Amino acid sequence: MSYAGRFRVWRGDVTGGDLEDFTVEVNEGEVVLDVIHRLQATQAGDLAVRWNCKAGKCGSCGAEINGRPRLMCMTRMSTFGEADTVTITPLRTFPVVRDLVTDVSYNYEKAAQIPAFSPRPRDADGNYRMQQVDVERSQEFRKCIECFLCQDTCHVIRDHEGNKAAFAGPRFLIRLAELDMHPLDTTDRRDAAQDEFGLGYCNITKCCSEVCPEGIHLTDNGIIPLKERVVDRRFDPLTWLGSKIGRRPRD
Amino acid sequence: MTTTAPRGTGAVTPGRGSGGPPPRRAAIAARHLRTDRWWLQPLITAVVLLCFVVYSSFRAFQNAYYFAEPYISPFYSPCITTGCEGDTFPEFFTGPSFISPAIYILVIPLGFRGTCYYYRKAYYRSFWLSPPACAVGEPHRRYTGESRPPLLIQNLHRYALYGALIFNVVLTYDAILGFRDETGEWGHMGLGTLVLLVNAALLWLYTLSCHSCRHLVGGRLNHFSRHPLRYRLWTRVSRLNASHARFAWLSLFSVAIADAYVFLLATGTISDLRFF
Ligand code: SF4
Ligand code: SF4
Numbered sequence: 001m002s003y004a005g006r007f008r009v010w011r012g013d014v015t016g017g018d019l020e021d022f023t024v025e026v027n028e029g030e031v032v033l034d035v036i037h038r039l040q041a042t043q044a045g046d047l048a049v050r051w052n053c054k055a056g057k058c059g060s061c062g063a064e065i066n067g068r069p070r071l072m073c074m075t076r077m078s079t080f081g082e083a084d085t086v087t088i089t090p091l092r093t094f095p096v097v098r099d100l101v102t103d104v105s106y107n108y109e110k111a112a113q114i115p116a117f118s119p120r121p122r123d124a125d126g127n128y129r130m131q132q133v134d135v136e137r138s139q140e141f142r143k144c145i146e147c148f149l150c151q152d153t154c155h156v157i158r159d160h161e162g163n164k165a166a167f168a169g170p171r172f173l174i175r176l177a178e179l180d181m182h183p184l185d186t187t188d189r190r191d192a193a194q195d196e197f198g199l200g201y202c203n204i205t206k207c208c209s210e211v212c213p214e215g216i217h218l219t220d221n222g223i224i225p226l227k228e229r230v231v232d233r234r235f236d237p238l239t240w241l242g243s244k245i246g247r248r249p250r251d
Numbered sequence: 252m253t254t255t256a257p258r259g260t261g262a263v264t265p266g267r268g269s270g271g272p273p274p275r276r277a278a279i280a281a282r283h284l285r286t287d288r289w290w291l292q293p294l295i296t297a298v299v300l301l302c303f304v305v306y307s308s309f310r311a312f313q314n315a316y317y318f319a320e321p322y323i324s325p326f327y328s329p330c331i332t333t334g335c336e337g338d339t340f341p342e343f344f345t346g347p348s349f350i351s352p353a354i355y356i357l358v359i360p361l362g363f364r365g366t367c368y369y370y371r372k373a374y375y376r377s378f379w380l381s382p383p384a385c386a387v388g389e390p391h392r393r394y395t396g397e398s399r400p401p402l403l404i405q406n407l408h409r410y411a412l413y414g415a416l417i418f419n420v421v422l423t424y425d426a427i428l429g430f431r432d433e434t435g436e437w438g439h440m441g442l443g444t445l446v447l448l449v450n451a452a453l454l455w456l457y458t459l460s461c462h463s464c465r466h467l468v469g470g471r472l473n474h475f476s477r478h479p480l481r482y483r484l485w486t487r488v489s490r491l492n493a494s495h496a497r498f499a500w501l502s503l504f505s506v507a508i509a510d511a512y513v514f515l516l517a518t519g520t521i522s523d524l525r526f527f
């Protein structure tokens with residue numbers, strides 16, 4: 001079964017651009033990326049789009065589809081009605097390169113600022129040993145494919161460009177959480193999370209969790225536990241006292 | 252793995268993220284392009300929360316009809332002044348008669364829910380519109396979130412949790428007193444007993460599924476394997492925590508229903524359905 005689907009696609013670059021209307025053939029079982037490819041092959045040969053795997057694993061095909069940040073390769077056309085117009089725009093939070101392609105360097109700059117994994121010394125036989133239960137929480141965050149949809153949807157930077165300096169975004173808050181919970185890691189990142197990466201800017205409204213294509217519970221399992229860890233260190237007089245008199249080693 | 256891309260190689264200068272250079276974003280004028288009814292959920296949340304605030308304020312200031320032997324309304328328990336009806340709790344002091352005994356104690360549940368991670372999400376979205384829904388522009392020009400006072404105070408949520416735990420013990424005690432009849436004899440049960448019991452149960456579920464609770468029982472540890480008991484507790488709390496939002500709403504309703512039930516009994520509008 002195929003039909004002629006109606007699409008509005010943003011076309012332009014840093015100097016300006018607009019939504020353009022297209023009618024493109026849609027076949028059964030297709031995803032939005034298929035349609036964009038057909039559009040590129042048949043009507044708009046210079047349409048810029050970034051993709052790699054078409055399997056929801058490389059994280060490069062992020063766009064906003066009907067106003068919601070999504071992976072184009074994982075958004076089935078069957079989720080829309082045949083009469084609907086589907087609007088596709090580039091990620092709004094990042095500078096646009098051209099058409100659907102944005103410059104996501106902001107994210108790599110933030111990634112580079114995070115204090116690296118610093119494991120404790122190896123065991124006598126030269127191995128690292130850890131228990132599965134200890135490392136399990138961190139592993140949830142390893143599923144991240146760095147599509148940056150969470151970064152795009154986070155209102156802290158989406159609606160306030162000026163906050164980009166002070167705020168690392170949800171993807172890197174869970175990176176901090178991942179390292180802070182890691183059984184082998186020895187660096188305390190709690191002060192940095194608050195002071196350098198802007199943990200306090202997050203108001204836990206959970207949009208990052210809503211858009212994550214990997215289903216990572218960014219807020220519940222990463223950001224809120226990290227906030228609680230920061231409270232231990234900064235805002236809770238009892239745990240502070242406990243750590244001063246040596247009653248509470250961090251383990 | 253997080254790796255670093257070579258800098259300055261793109262066709263466009265890198266997004267600096269310093270707030271300095273112009274954002275160079277795609278020119279899209281619309282505040283959002285969502286086609287679903289994204290406004291419905293914040294609207295429902297706002298209406299329901301407002302109704303609760305209006306109802307609970309009315310009841311808290313009313314200073315009457317909160318006790319109908321053997322039941323006491325959760326808004327007035329623990330009742331700690333000598334002006335209290337009923338005798339469910341030690342009366343500590345005599346306050347001015349125009350101050351309802353509910354006022355002294357409501358700060359605890361109010362503080363608990365007000366700093367709750369879930370309710371924060373709910374009211375930041377539906378009242379502060381920050382953001383009203385995902386990928387829908389917020390109306391504020393500046394935004395600092397919870398990074399500075401007064402919102403820094405949200406970090407004291409765990410202290411509110413300690414207070415709420417004590418409260419739950421008191422409300423559970425009240426529910427157990429519901430097994431006495433009007434004369435104080437044990438061996439009675441009415442619909443009111445059931446209402447108070449369900450309310451107490453939901454409050455426990457809400458409180459134990461709290462994110463701070465999850466952190467305190469075990470979440471703060473980095474080596475679960477060295478603390479098997481706390482790991483088990485953490486696993487249990489984590490399971491409850493997944494439904495924290497649901498418990499937040501259910502317990503909000505149950506508190507209001509329990510209060511309304513006592514109100515209707517105390518005003519004589521209905522009489523208690525007696526099981527035995
Ligand atoms: S929960 Fe926090 S980090 Fe996630 S989108 Fe909302 S404000 Fe951003
Ligand atoms: S956390 Fe999820 S949404 Fe964010 S970059 Fe990783 S996979 Fe994408």
Ligand code: FES
Nearest residue numbers: 053054059061073
């Ligand atoms: S093309 Fe790789 S995630 Fe969509």
Ligand code: FES
Nearest residue numbers: 367368369461462
């Ligand atoms: S009560 Fe909701 S997070 Fe603590």
